[in-house]
Amino acid sequence: MTDAILEVQGLSKFFGAVAASDSLTFQVERGCCHALIGPNGAGKSTAIAQITGEVRPDGGSIRFNGREISRWPVHRRARAGLNRSYQITSIFPAFSALDTVALAVLARQPHAFRFWRDARRDERLRRSARSFLDRVGLGDRADVRAGDLAHGEQRQLEVAMVLATNPQLVLLDEPMAGMGRAETQQMLDILRPLKGSLSLLLVEHDMDVVFALADVVTVLVKGRVIASGTPSSIRADADVRRAYLGDGA
Amino acid sequence: MTAQLVFEQTLNGLQQGVMLFLMAAGLTLVFGIMHLINLAHGSLYMVGAYAAATVIAVTGNFALAVAGAVVAAGLTGMVVELLALRRLYGRDHLDQVLATFGVILFFNELVKILWGAQALFMAPPAWLAGSVPILPGAAPYPAYRLFIIAVGLVVALGLRQLIVGTRLGMLIRAGATHRDMVGALGVNIDRLFTLVFALGAALAGLAGAMAGPLLAIEVGMGETILILTFVVIIIGGIGSVRGALVGALLVGVVDTYGRAFLPLALRTLLPPAAADGLGASISGIAIYVLMAGVLIWRPRGLFQAYGG
Amino acid sequence: MRRRSVVLAAGLALLLAVPPLAAIAGEPFAVTLASRVLIYALAAASLDFIVGYGGMVSFGHAAFLGLGAYTVGIVASHAFDGTAVPLLPFAWHGTDSALIQWPLAMLISALFALVIGALSLRTAGVYFIMITLAFAQMLYHLFLTLPTYGGQDGLNLWRRSEIPGLDLADDVSFYYLTLALLIISLLILKRLVHSRFGMVLRAGKQNEPRLQALGIPTVRYKLLAFVIAGAFGGLAGALTVNHTEFVGPGLLHWTRSGELLVIVILGGLGSLYGSVVGAAVLLILEEVIAGWTEHWMIVLGPFLVLVVLFARRGLYGWLAGREAEGD
Numbered sequence: 001m002t003d004a005i006l007e008v009q010g011l012s013k014f015f016g017a018v019a020a021s022d023s024l025t026f027q028v029e030r031g032c033c034h035a036l037i038g039p040n041g042a043g044k045s046t047a048i049a050q051i052t053g054e055v056r057p058d059g060g061s062i063r064f065n066g067r068e069i070s071r072w073p074v075h076r077r078a079r080a081g082l083n084r085s086y087q088i089t090s091i092f093p094a095f096s097a098l099d100t101v102a103l104a105v106l107a108r109q110p111h112a113f114r115f116w117r118d119a120r121r122d123e124r125l126r127r128s129a130r131s132f133l134d135r136v137g138l139g140d141r142a143d144v145r146a147g148d149l150a151h152g153e154q155r156q157l158e159v160a161m162v163l164a165t166n167p168q169l170v171l172l173d174e175p176m177a178g179m180g181r182a183e184t185q186q187m188l189d190i191l192r193p194l195k196g197s198l199s200l201l202l203v204e205h206d207m208d209v210v211f212a213l214a215d216v217v218t219v220l221v222k223g224r225v226i227a228s229g230t231p232s233s234i235r236a237d238a239d240v241r242r243a244y245l246g247d248g249a
Numbered sequence: 250m251t252a253q254l255v256f257e258q259t260l261n262g263l264q265q266g267v268m269l270f271l272m273a274a275g276l277t278l279v280f281g282i283m284h285l286i287n288l289a290h291g292s293l294y295m296v297g298a299y300a301a302a303t304v305i306a307v308t309g310n311f312a313l314a315v316a317g318a319v320v321a322a323g324l325t326g327m328v329v330e331l332l333a334l335r336r337l338y339g340r341d342h343l344d345q346v347l348a349t350f351g352v353i354l355f356f357n358e359l360v361k362i363l364w365g366a367q368a369l370f371m372a373p374p375a376w377l378a379g380s381v382p383i384l385p386g387a388a389p390y391p392a393y394r395l396f397i398i399a400v401g402l403v404v405a406l407g408l409r410q411l412i413v414g415t416r417l418g419m420l421i422r423a424g425a426t427h428r429d430m431v432g433a434l435g436v437n438i439d440r441l442f443t444l445v446f447a448l449g450a451a452l453a454g455l456a457g458a459m460a461g462p463l464l465a466i467e468v469g470m471g472e473t474i475l476i477l478t479f480v481v482i483i484i485g486g487i488g489s490v491r492g493a494l495v496g497a498l499l500v501g502v503v504d505t506y507g508r509a510f511l512p513l514a515l516r517t518l519l520p521p522a523a524a525d526g527l528g529a530s531i532s533g534i535a536i537y538v539l540m541a542g543v544l545i546w547r548p549r550g551l552f553q554a555y556g557g
Numbered sequence: 558m559r560r561r562s563v564v565l566a567a568g569l570a571l572l573l574a575v576p577p578l579a580a581i582a583g584e585p586f587a588v589t590l591a592s593r594v595l596i597y598a599l600a601a602a603s604l605d606f607i608v609g610y611g612g613m614v615s616f617g618h619a620a621f622l623g624l625g626a627y628t629v630g631i632v633a634s635h636a637f638d639g640t641a642v643p644l645l646p647f648a649w650h651g652t653d654s655a656l657i658q659w660p661l662a663m664l665i666s667a668l669f670a671l672v673i674g675a676l677s678l679r680t681a682g683v684y685f686i687m688i689t690l691a692f693a694q695m696l697y698h699l700f701l702t703l704p705t706y707g708g709q710d711g712l713n714l715w716r717r718s719e720i721p722g723l724d725l726a727d728d729v730s731f732y733y734l735t736l737a738l739l740i741i742s743l744l745i746l747k748r749l750v751h752s753r754f755g756m757v758l759r760a761g762k763q764n765e766p767r768l769q770a771l772g773i774p775t776v777r778y779k780l781l782a783f784v785i786a787g788a789f790g791g792l793a794g795a796l797t798v799n800h801t802e803f804v805g806p807g808l809l810h811w812t813r814s815g816e817l818l819v820i821v822i823l824g825g826l827g828s829l830y831g832s833v834v835g836a837a838v839l840l841i842l843e844e845v846i847a848g849w850t851e852h853w854m855i856v857l858g859p860f861l862v863l864v865v866l867f868a869r870r871g872l873y874g875w876l877a878g879r880e881a882e883g884d
Contacts, residue, residue: 052770078772090770092763103760107771112753112778119756165771286683333862342683343614344865347822350815351861358854472811476694479687487683530702537695541676544688548679 004063005030005169005199006051006082011060013046013223020046021057022223028169028216033200035210035231038220044203045087047220048171051201052084053077064169078107081168085158087177087203093147097138097157100146101129104164132160136190152183159190169199176206188212211235253387258509259502264394266501267401271456272478273485273493274408275449281488282421283338283442286345289329289352290478291471293450297322297457298466299360302369305461311374315458322454323447330446335439357468368465397459404452405494412490421445477504480536484543486550495551500536507535561877565830572736572833576729588728589800590844594836595735596796599742601820601832603789606746608818609827610755611782612762616686617673617693618817621787623809624669625662625794627700630712630804632658637715643705655718655725655795662795663788669696670787674780681765690811697809711805714798725799735796742789743829749785750829758782819861825871834872 004027011024020043028034036044049055051062053074062070069077092100102119105128106112119125133139136156141149146157155175162170175191176184184206191213194200204210210217211231218228219240227237234240276290300321305314329352337345372378373393380389412418420441456474464470481500485492512528519527543551572591579587600622607613635642635651642649652658677688701709717725725731749755760768761775768775798804807813816839824835846853868875 054766054770073774074766074769075772075774078770083772084770086767090764090767092760092767094763095760099756103756103768103773104771106753106757107768107773112757112773113781114753115749115755116752118748118751119753120751122753125753161771280683286686333866336866340865342686343608343818343822343826346614346616346686347815347818348862348865350819351858351865353858354812354854354861355858358852358858362852362855476691476811480691483684483687483691526702526704530699533698533702534695537691540688540691544676544679549684 003030004028005065006201007061007063008047008051009061009063011047011050011062012058013043013050013055014058019043019223021050021060024060024220024223024225026218026225026228028199028201030199031196032215033195033202033213034216034218035202035204035214036218036220037204037207037210041222042220043223044220045173046223048084048173048201048203051077051171052082078165078167081166082171083162083165083167083169084171085155085162085173085175087174089151089154089158091146091154091157091161093145095146096143097133097146097149097160098126098129098142100157101132101160101164102126104161105129105132108164108166129164132164133157135163136160137186152179152186155179155183155187156190159187163194167198169201170194171201171203173203174205175202176204176209184209253384254509256384256387257390258505260390260394260398261509262502262505263498264397264401264501265505266498267398267405268456268460268497269474269477269481269501270401270494270497271404271452271459272474273481273497274405274490275452276478277482277485277488277490277493278421278445279449280482282445285334285338286342286349287334287449288346288349288475289356290449290453291473291475292353292356293322293326293453293471294457294460294474295356295360295466295468295471296325297454298371298461298464298470299364299369299457300454301458301461302371302466303364305371311377314371314461315455318454318458318461319451320454322457323451326450326453327443327447330443334446335442338442353472356471360468366468368467371461371466373462393462400455400459404455408490417441417444477536480540482550483540484550486552489550489552492550492552499539503539504532504536507532511535564877568830568833569740576732585728588732590840592728592732592735592800594833594840595732595739596793596800597817597820597840598833598836599735599739599796600790600793601817601824601836602739602743602746602829603786603793604817605821605824605827605829605832606750606789607779607782607786608821609829610750610762611758611779612765613678613779613783614686614818615677615689615783615786616811616814616818617689617691618786618790619809619811619813620673620693620696621666621670621790622794622797622813622817623696623700623804623806624666625791626798626804626808627706627712627794628662628665628791629658629718629795629798630714631706632661633714633716633718634706634712653716653719655720655799658718659792659795663791666791666794667784667788670784670790671780674783674787678776678779678783690814693809693814694811697806697811700809701806707805709806711803711807714802714804717799717802718795731799735800738792738796739833742792746785746789746829754778754781823864823872825873825875828871828873828877830877831871831873834876838872 006028008027009025011021013021024047036047038044046055050057053072057070061068064080064082069080092103102125105125130139130142133142136159138153138156138160141153146154149157175187179187188209202213214231216228217231217234219226219234227234227240272290272294276287279285279287297318301314301318304317305311333348333352337348377393377396379392381392381395382389412421420436477500481493481496484499485496511532512525515524515528575591576588579585600618604615604618607615632642632651633653636653639650642651673689673692677685680688706712723730723734725734757773757778761779765775797808820832820835820839823838824831843853846856
């Protein structure tokens, strides 16, 4: 059998009569980058939110490393090694970049119930946080307020935060949203080496990015899987072309 | 404990419940649509009560007094909204709480200056002054309280009709969930907000006028009912008018039952004097226990309408 | 940095100089007023800890003030008439010792904060405001109707708490002790704010969903902060009852919770030291305006609306400069 880190089975979520996820089934292999694509409203972001626990599914199962997690709260899933970045940048604007990552470093420790020592002078915490900033190329921006960073830098900071939680599976919700050509290239360079040591579940609109990163592509339409396979087979799939890429693509 | 007593207390509970509903409906609409938490809603109730007492003292006409209260509270609400509160719609809840707290302090003092610190009293109209027999064998029930229940139910139905069946109601529903859309429809959203606020204020004024013959009309009456109204909304779910109705009736009945029956129940355990003393303090807590129970069971209330 | 240090040093010097200055000016009442300012500053600082840093807008903080005050009042009343404190598994006739009374006040307030917080923190935002207000009002109602401890008449404290080596009946000694406790409490709270715990707390105020997504169970941190705030509120209550030698249900009234929030905002949200400035301004203003008119609320009300609309930074931020924000 294959070695799946994440197995989603029959996941369903309805908002009123609209199905955001309709018996959604797919799995992410360990060490791979698996892309979820589909037109707007296909239910990609809702799928991510159900996997992280921010949205409660109406039915179906989510197994992570073989364990059923669909009833776990968000923080427990994150601690188990399942973490995400957000489509709309979600940071702590009043914290410095370094403090933001330090917070993520704290998150993977058993608890932060330490009351006396000044966290700003906590060298181990800061050193660890700085190493993650360096990895995403923000080493020289450590003391800038996160809210004052440029958009592309905030996206890099998001990635640093996610990495600092020591994840096994990272859900990337449109990591390139709102980025220019050069920034996208830079982000690709940050993400590509992660494959192998980490597993990635990628939601992305930019097909160049998808085909550059993904090992497997799953296509969603109206909450259902209509095709799944290697990037080249997806590119060739007639259903996908009709439903999504558009016949002329 | 007889069936008649239970029946009478149920009516009392309903009567208190519909009063709370008049308050809760306005508060919950204002929150649901403008996302404003308005502590000064109780002040509008107080304005209504004082206006009613003043009109009745001059004219002796109850219907005029109620109309005066509704108009006075509605206009007061409109002025407060235009002068101060509309600047708070986009602000965080802490700002809203503090500013409307300031509005309460202002109105409490203003009322004290205009009417004095002494409580006012108001008699029910002559045609509602008596009692009517409703159950064979039971003591006759005060007609005025029945009248309040009837008015409350009529208002509830009217409000439902307004929200479901009119253009204003459509805008109210749309404004609560898709605020941008209402603006895109070409509706003057500022005017809509002022209108909704005035509607809520008028309902509070109506509640104040109806309460006039039952309570001492005094400074601070608004805050007592405000906090009960909060309990209602927490139980019913913020933004939901249906939740406000269910929550109000629940709170009314539980509070009334608690006050009537808890001391009786305690008398079987304790000497009468101690039972009455303890009963009075415990029964006042009944609704908060109810609230805590709902919070544990459904943290966002029974009928949560919109995101918090 | 320098401007802030100057402001703090000047403030401390001023507070230390109040009793001698009052003696020179022949205004002993000033010491009493200043003690009141310090006590309110302590209560407001504990509230700022959860509102300003934790983003939990509690409109029921007076409950903890009242619980602390009633704890001392009740314990002292039993010591006075020699009866046993009810509902205890052992016979205890109360005490006058501050070393027992005051920590007990903090403990009782903290316990109630634990229960109220655990229920209220099941929600957030506007629900949280209304629920904390409702629970505080419940306690107000309880003390108002409970005949055993004075009901609406409240309880008199026949003598102030006793501390070995200090005469708290002397207003100047009481003032300096209150000042010392305020400074210690502020330093402790400040320390907490900058610790790992405080970092999580402050992050939760900015973006709680993100913090959970990082794997931090935020409610536990918020609850603990709420309990800590309750405990310091209880200490302020223990000081209040000693200051006025009386405790009544009015101390738990919801307007008191409102006043504390006003002090927090006046001083500047998320600036613990600002609470002292806020308390001083509000209480002295009240004293001054009350000298002109009995209707001081008609001034305070619109003043509050204006502060909210136009002066969000607070007085401390204005005094100590921009770098003091988030202090």
